[in-house]
Amino acid sequence: MKDILTIAKITFIGGRRDKVFLTLIIISVLIFPLIIFAISPLSMRQVREVAVSLSLSTISIVLLILSIFLGINLVYKDIERKFSHTVLSLPVSRQSYLIGKFIGLAGIIGVGVITLTIFSSIGIAIVDTMYTQNTVMSWTNFYAAILFDYLSLLILVAVSILVSTISTNIFSPLFITLAVYIIGYISQTVYDYIISPKGVELPKFIGIISKAVYYIFPNFTLFDIKFKAIYGIHLEINNILNVTAYSLLYLVILLSIAIVAFRKREML
Amino acid sequence: METAIKTEGLSKTFKGKKGTQVNALIGLNLEIQKGEIFGFLGPNGAGKSTTIKLIMGLIRPTSGSFSVLGLTVSSDEYKKHIGYLPENPSYYDYLTAEELLHFVGSTFSMETTEIEQNSEHLLKTLDIYESRKRPIKSYSKGMLQRLGLAQALIHDPEIFVLDEPMSGLDPIGRILVRNLILELKSKGKAVFMSTHILNDIETICDRVGIIINGELKRIVKIKDILEKDIISYDITFSSTNNEPEILNTFKGQFSKRVDTFNLKILPQDLTKILSNISKDKDITLHLIQPERKGLEHLFTEIINEK
Numbered sequence: 001m002k003d004i005l006t007i008a009k010i011t012f013i014g015g016r017r018d019k020v021f022l023t024l025i026i027i028s029v030l031i032f033p034l035i036i037f038a039i040s041p042l043s044m045r046q047v048r049e050v051a052v053s054l055s056l057s058t059i060s061i062v063l064l065i066l067s068i069f070l071g072i073n074l075v076y077k078d079i080e081r082k083f084s085h086t087v088l089s090l091p092v093s094r095q096s097y098l099i100g101k102f103i104g105l106a107g108i109i110g111v112g113v114i115t116l117t118i119f120s121s122i123g124i125a126i127v128d129t130m131y132t133q134n135t136v137m138s139w140t141n142f143y144a145a146i147l148f149d150y151l152s153l154l155i156l157v158a159v160s161i162l163v164s165t166i167s168t169n170i171f172s173p174l175f176i177t178l179a180v181y182i183i184g185y186i187s188q189t190v191y192d193y194i195i196s197p198k199g200v201e202l203p204k205f206i207g208i209i210s211k212a213v214y215y216i217f218p219n220f221t222l223f224d225i226k227f228k229a230i231y232g233i234h235l236e237i238n239n240i241l242n243v244t245a246y247s248l249l250y251l252v253i254l255l256s257i258a259i260v261a262f263r264k265r266e267m268l
Numbered sequence: 269m270e271t272a273i274k275t276e277g278l279s280k281t282f283k284g285k286k287g288t289q290v291n292a293l294i295g296l297n298l299e300i301q302k303g304e305i306f307g308f309l310g311p312n313g314a315g316k317s318t319t320i321k322l323i324m325g326l327i328r329p330t331s332g333s334f335s336v337l338g339l340t341v342s343s344d345e346y347k348k349h350i351g352y353l354p355e356n357p358s359y360y361d362y363l364t365a366e367e368l369l370h371f372v373g374s375t376f377s378m379e380t381t382e383i384e385q386n387s388e389h390l391l392k393t394l395d396i397y398e399s400r401k402r403p404i405k406s407y408s409k410g411m412l413q414r415l416g417l418a419q420a421l422i423h424d425p426e427i428f429v430l431d432e433p434m435s436g437l438d439p440i441g442r443i444l445v446r447n448l449i450l451e452l453k454s455k456g457k458a459v460f461m462s463t464h465i466l467n468d469i470e471t472i473c474d475r476v477g478i479i480i481n482g483e484l485k486r487i488v489k490i491k492d493i494l495e496k497d498i499i500s501y502d503i504t505f506s507s508t509n510n511e512p513e514i515l516n517t518f519k520g521q522f523s524k525r526v527d528t529f530n531l532k533i534l535p536q537d538l539t540k541i542l543s544n545i546s547k548d549k550d551i552t553l554h555l556i557q558p559e560r561k562g563l564e565h566l567f568t569e570i571i572n573e574k
Contacts, residue, residue: 002374002377003375006371006374006375009371010360010363010371013362013363013367014360014362017362018362081358082354082356082358083358083359083360085326085354085358086354086357086358086359087375088324088325088326089324089325089326089347089352089354090347090372090375090376091344091345091346091347091348091375091376092344092375093343093344266326266327266328267321267326267327268321268326268327
């Protein structure tokens with residue numbers, strides 16, 4: 001356990017000192033005043049709703065870039081530049097190395113999440129006081145939406161770690177992680193179509209492939225509760241627990257496969 | 269003496285392109301004792317780094333096994349007894365030297381105070397203390413090598429596996445590292461080092477294993493090479509006589525310098541020439557230098573055996 005935390009700490013420091021991380025966070029923090037004072041008021045009636053929507057979208061995009069970039073940068077490049085060789089020649093198991101890497105990455109993305117959440121919350125709170133609102137702001141839903149975003153991105157980080165452990169070039173982790181993200185967002189729509197009356201008429205193999213993709217790939221639409229945060233729609237606690245359990249299950253599966261693959265990898 | 273590292277039939281075959289196989293290491297049997305400096309010599313691609321990577325668990329053997337301090341390797345725990353310097357040290361370059369040593373020390377379950385004390389001592393010994401707070405990315409090749417040695421030494425292990433320890437070092441750095449390795453030996457540590465530099469092996473190693481094309485060709489004691497295999501002697505002397513008699517008596521190569529003569533003679537003539545010199549009052553003897561076949565000769569000989 002101590003080894004895992006040692007690796008996590010080093011990974012966290014690496015992420016924190018990464019210029020891309022710092023630049024992205026600074027830029028996105030600067031975007032919030034723009035959203036609050038320039039873009040949201042343009043909607044006239046739903047200023048706060050627009051502010052919430054744009055803030056959540058900004059957080060999503062920034063964290064997506066961050067997750068993919070750091071996920072690949074801190075694992076694939078670790079192997080490519082032979083930093084991992086140095087670590088693995090120490091009494092650190094490959095399992096501890098990968099889990100430590102994941103925890104470190106989750107930590108640094110978590111810092112990004114907290115920073116963006118603080119700034120967006122301040123912005124939304126300002127909008128909420130400046131303009132008359134018809135509804136009450138649901139901060140629970142707002143934070144749950146960000147938490148769900150974070151969980152979905154952790155799955156993506158696990159995907160990038162898994163691909164990095166078996167890949168011999170930087171493009172595979174990049175494209176496969178992006179592909180998983182896109183598939184994860186469209187598989188629900190495709191599945192719904194396949195089981196609809198029109199979908200049943202399609203060739204059988206398309207149905208089989210679509211269902212296989214639906215069940216194998218993580219379903220990211222489950223994590224998208226932005227509309228509930230924007231409009232303050234009631235969010236059931238069971239929903240939060242189920243999605244959290246779903247993400248944890250995926251993380252365990254992905255990291256387990258990554259560990260098995262990494263144990264077999266020769267550090268040439 | 270206690271065995272530090274023992275390999276038994278250690279082999280590694282890599283899969284090449286189009287189903288070809290490359291035998292990087294073939295049945296290596298090696299035994300390195302504590303208190304010994306063992307040099308591993310071979311041309312590029314001979315299998316030196318493959319052996320080291322196998323010992324460090326970075327790659328898995330195709331067949332054979334190895335043990336460390338008599339313990340069969342089953343988990344990563346055996347690495348606690350080893351200090352490893354990779355061929356081209358590559359460390360998290362966003363860290364400072366201090367942070368790196370702290371990280372490495374932590375993986376060896378060292379206490380923070382112990383890490384701090386050892387770090388300070390090692391960074392000072394290796395002359396990089398002043399740069400300890402700078403990111404590693406700003407380090408030169410020689411500084412990286414010194415830092416690599418510091419991280420290999422931080423936990424004071426019983427065994428050292430050093431892949432090209434002198435690589436990238438300036439002359440002062442080389443002397444420093446050479447003395448450091450000799451100090452380790454005096455403390456009873458085992459040092460297994462690979463190198464291309466024959467002089468380093470002759471100067472500090474007790475034994476050398478010569479590996480070519482993945483096969484260990486020979487293990488020799490450096491002492492044997494240095495004490496035996498003398499092919500000639502270089503004798504330097506001066507004489508008040510411009511043409512000393514001795515040059516006519518001995519068939520050898522001689523050359524005249526500004527104020528001295530240099531005579532190259534066969535080993536069997538040494539006693540006779542010394543006797544003649546002692547009788548000749550015009551001659552003053554300055555230096556007798558044996559010329560050996562040496563490691564270079566042995567290495568070339570083995571290479572040519574192919």
